[in-house]
Amino acid sequence: MKNGKGDIIMKKENKAAESEPKPVALRERAEKIALEKALPENIDKISQAEVKRTIQELQVHQIELEMQNEELRLTQRELKASQARYLDLYDLAPVSYVTVSEKGLILEANLTAAALLGLPRSALVKQPLTRFIINEDQNIYYLHRKQLFETGAPQAFELRMVKKDETAFWAHLVATAAQDADGAPVCRVVLSDITEHKLAEEALIKSELKCRYILLNTPQIGISLDSDGKIIFVNDHFQKLTGWKAEEIIGQDWFDIFIPGKIREEIRNVFKAVMRQEDTAGHSTYENDIVIKNGELRLISWANVLTKDLQGKIIDVTCLGMDLTERIRNEEALRNSENKFRNISEYSLVGIYMIQDGIFSYVNSKFAEIFGYTIEECLNNMHFRQLVYPEDFDIVQEQVRKRATGEIQSVHYGFRGIKKTGELIHVEIFGSSIMLDGRPTVTGTMLDITMRKRAEQEKRNLEERLHNAEKMEVLGKLAGRVAHDLNNVLGVLSGYSELLTIRIPADNPLKEYAINIVQSSVKAAAIVEDLLTLTRRGVRVMEVAKVNKIIADLIATPEFDKLVAYHPSVIVRTDLAKDLLNISGSPVHLEKTVFNLVSNAVEAIAGGGKVIIKTENRYIDKAIEGSQTVAEGEYVVLTVSDTGKGIPASELKKIYEPFYTKKSMRRSGTGLGLAIVQGAVQDHDGYIDVQSTEGKGTTFTLYFPATREKAAAELQKTPMDQYTGRGETVLVVDDVKEQREVATTLFTQLGYSVNAVSSGEDAVEYLKSNKADILVLDMIMEPGIDGLDTYKLVLEINPLQKAVIVSGFSETDRSREAQKLGAGPYVKKPYMIETIGIAIRDELGRK
Known part of the structure; x- marks a missing residue:
């Protein structure tokens, strides 16, 4: 059916079948032919048997002819059916069939071809096929038609055609040589509309070009492998990373060059599985090491894209890779850094x-x-x-x-x-x-930095102390000399006034005057003691004292009355704890301390206001503001607060400096008050805190270590007969005439036999030829040798010589050295008769 000759034969048989006569007509034609032929000459001589046999043969032949006719009719019917099927296949085939003459004219076309070209079949006949071929592609048609008729070899080609409505389309033509009924050469053409395929192909090409462009210009490395794993493309980034040039590796086996040996077969098997489409989804992304040209390993994360042909077969794979090596190194470095940070941080x-x-x-x-x-x-x-x-x-x-x-x-x-x-x-x-x-x-x-702050504060304190020490060096020398001289004067004053209190009868009004002179002498001595305290050359006279009593005594003094009278608009109140513990200290210094604080508080109030003096017991177990360290224990707390103008913050650090004052000189300001207060508190192993707000007032809080001992006032006063002499000899050694005279009078009053000399040298000379049961030895004498040197020389005369040391200065190293040599107690000038009497009596009784 595929060749032209077969088609021609079918057409001839079809024409014969259409012109076949009926049986009657065939009879008539046969008789006519028989009459035209002469009968045999010897027909009359034919025997009956021959006639019978001939008739039998004719009958057999007739039957044979009838059978042949029946077979012929069956064949004709089959031929008609086959022709109908062929025509159906030809006309209704899904592809277009066109028969073209040697001159290029369309001889026949099926329905599909007519529909494709947009014309009825009758309108296609005798039309040149080139009418439907775009001019630019007609040479393609002529060339292949020429080769077909010259060689007889089938031709297959693609070109662009146009329909009646001028719609262009791509066509695939397969041309074969044939002959028509007359034996003339014709061309059988099969037309297929491949527009969609061509567009898909063009889209694929564009996509491939786009992918190639992306591969060339992407910042990632890019490679393409064919289905056998051969390298067919690498981009510039891949070449830069690996050190290989494209011409060195194109066509080479990817796995042999770039995959490390220990994972090569594993990766190759994965690749083969992908190519067989056994596991494409599972390896669209992948990570593995590659070996670059210098032998270094680089970890690459791949994104793989498969390319398939129109039949869905994988033809190559394109891989975009990101070099993770630096990132992994950075992550490792980050982890190490985090670990280091964690270790550094934790330790x-x-x-x-x-x-x-x-x-x-x-x-x-x-x-x-x-x-x-x-x-x-x-x-x-x-x-x-x-x-x-x-x-x-x-x-x-x-x-x-x-x-x-x-x-x-x-x-x-x-x-x-x-x-x-x-x-x-x-x-x-x-x-x-x-x-x-x-x-x-x-x-x-x-x-x-708490400890550092404390150390810095301590350093500042030391620097301030050094500064104060330097600033007061001259004052110290002056105060020492003044104190010595004043104490000598006060010694005479207090000595004689005390003798008056002894000798004047109790009912004599002059006795009260003498008592006031004694008390004033004591207070004057306390003022001198303040000077020495200020320069750290004072004597700490400690006894069990009641702070409440000290405050009560202060309020009863003329000085306090004068202070209150001078400030009538200021109310001074007390809030004293009834069960207040005692402290160990100097009542005179404590009274002076309280007076200084109250005086400052009263004078800080302009107009009306209040000053409150408060005492209480308190247990301290943590730091006190302003003090870096504090001993835990029981404290007596003295608070003096006022509602005055307050102290500016910038001034708070200066208030304890000597001679610092905001008072006018006509109002008692000397600048020593708070310096003396601070010194007294420190001498009592206490702490001081000040809180002040401008416009609201100031509060001074003093902490003194408490004692459970009873106050001296609660003990019986020592009777005079317990410290009077029994006729023992006393040698007074003092460079001040008045001091020698008052001492001689006092000791005589006590029942001693008294002699006096004016220098150490005189004392040594006196003792060479005389004896004394005890010396009352002044430590500082000018000119000449002092008390220590005198005592040393006396010991050479009498190694057991007893002595009591007296001085208007503070106790010094030289006085303590004399005590180490055997001298007795140290008594501060000016001394009272009871104090010096007990000291002499105790020393005489010491073995």
Whole structure:
């Protein structure tokens, strides 16, 4: 059916069948032919048997002919059916069939071809096929038609054609040679509309070009492998990374060159499985090492894209890769850095913290330790406010805000913190800010500088002491000389006045005058003692004292009355604890201390106001403001507060400096008051704190160690007969004439036999030829040798010589050295008759 000859035969048989005569017509034609032929000459001579046999043969032949006719009719019917089927196949075939003459004219076309070209079959006949071929592609048609008729070889080609409505389409033509019914050469053409295929092919080409462009220009490395794993393309980035040039590796086996030996077969098997489409989804992305030209391993993350032909067969794979080597190294370095940070942080000697939105997001163990918390407690939604002393919170909050907003990058400052126990500490911050998880993060390191602050304070205190010592060096020398001289004068005054109190009868009004002179002498001696205290050359006369009684006695003095009278608008009140403990101290110095504080308080009030003197017992177990260390225990607390103008903060550090005063000279201001107060408190092993607010007032709080001992006033006064002499000889050695005279009178009154000399040299000469049961030896005598040198020379005369040391100066190393040599007690000038009498009596009784 596929050749032209067969088609021609079918057409001839079809025509014969159409012109076949009916049986009657055939009979008539046969008879006519028979009549035209002559009968045999011997027909009459034919025997009956021959006739019978001939008739039988004719009958057989007739039957044979009838059978042949029947077979012929069946064949004709089959031929008609086959022709109908062929015509159906030809006309209704899904492809277009066209028969073209040698001159290029369309002889026949099936229905599909007519529909494709947009014309009825009748309109296609005798039309040149080139009418439907685009001019630019007609040469393709002529060339293939020429080769067909010249060689007879089938031709297959593609060109662009146009329909009646001028719609262009791509066609695939398969041409074969044939002959028509007359034997003339014709061309059988099969037309297929391949427009969609061609468009898909063009799209594929564009896609491939686009992919190739992307591969060439992508910042990633790119390669293409064929289905056998041969390299068919590499981009510039791949060449730069690996060190290989494209011409060196194109066509080479990818696995042999680039895949490390230990994983080569594994990767090759994965590739083969993908090519067989057994596991394409599972390996669209993949990571593996490759070996570059210098032998270094690089870890690559691949994204694989498969290319398939129109039949869906994988023809190559394109791989885009990202070099993870540096990232992995960076991640490893980051992990190492994090580990180092963690180790440094956890074992750091400084606190490390991070704050986000005011809440701690990280703290190390040292930070938690500084404040006495656990790390878990710090990270349990703790706000930094919780760790900051309230008065410093505004400063810290502002520093945190500036870093969080990027206003500043780094800070260095300090503030006071609060530990979990409530203890106050000093910390120092070195801070900065970073972005963490997209959020501004305030971070920094923290040092607990509490001990350093204490050391700095101690250093400042020492520097201030040194400064004061240097500033008062001249004052000290002057005060020492003045005190010595004044004490000698006061010694005469107090000595004679005390003798008057002894000798004047009790009912004589002059006795009260003598008593007042004695008391004034004692207070004058206390003033001298203040000078010596100020220069740290004073004697600490300690006894059990009642602070409440000292305050009561002060209020009863004329000086206090004068102070109150001078400030009538100021009310002075007392709030004294009834069960107040005693302290060990000097009542005279304590009274002076209270008076100085009350005097300052009263004079600080302009117009009306109040001054409150308060005492209480208190147990102290933590630091007192203004003091770095404090001994735990019971304290008597004395508070003097006023509602005056207050002390400016800038002045608070200066108030204890000698000669510092804001008072006018006409109002008792000498500048020594608070310096003496501080010195007295320190001499009593106490602490002092001052709190002041401008416009509201000032409060001084003094802490004195308490004692459970009874006060001296509660003990019986020593009767005079217990310290009077029994005729023992006393040698008074003093360079001041008046002091020698009053001493001689006092000791004579006590029942001693008294002699006096004016120098150490005279004492040595006297003792060479005379004896004395005891010496009353002045330590400082001018000119000549002092008390120590005198005593040394006396010991050469009498190694057992007893002596009592007296001086208007503070107790010195030289007086203590004399005591080590055997001298007795030290008695401060001016001395009272009871004090010196007991000292002499005790020394005489000492064995």
